[in-house]
Amino acid sequence: MRFLMLVTVDPDLAGTVDGDPTAWVNETTAKGQRLEGDRLRPVSDATTLWPKDGGGTFVSDGPFAETKEQIAGYDVIECADLDEAVEVAAKHPVARFGAIELRPVWE
Template sequence: MMRFLMFVCADPELTGEGDPTEWLTSTGERRLEGSRLRPVSDATTLWPKEGGTFVSDGPFAETKEYIAGYDLIECADLDEAIDIAAKHPVAKFGAIELRPVWP
């Protein structure tokens, strides 16, 4: 089994309709954890700086899309992870980025 982190990305101006209940039910025990994230206005970014760390308010980059949430899933392979991600409600109007988690 492999674990994948799903970054759920969306443009706040292009929110769509979608009830996650069906997706959560169909995913079942393969979804290990997940949650929505607070808005990018609440983000804090840390940068290396000579002699310490630079801390700034806001996200890493100025983009329309932002990470709105995450899900940690456990699947047999990438194909199964893609199948699960494609059924996520946000996949209809946003982007889902899948990243394998180091074993």
């Protein structure tokens, strides 16, 4: 099963905790669990699209939700089941000070 990991952090905490995922990336890639992933640019570079009344699309700067926590990156992992995905995600360094949302990919 493939899972999308949304790595979410409070930007005020991100620089205060050792959150370098290099070892996690190397280990999970070597095991064939991590298929891809990357950091995301800051929310100041985000663009959100909304449907306009009467048709068309409204484009706005910034993130969809106004929250302190921000999606900082993503990973796609391959695991046998949710239990294994939780085990893999729990070892990500951001799991110590941020949140990681796991979502199964439709297959």
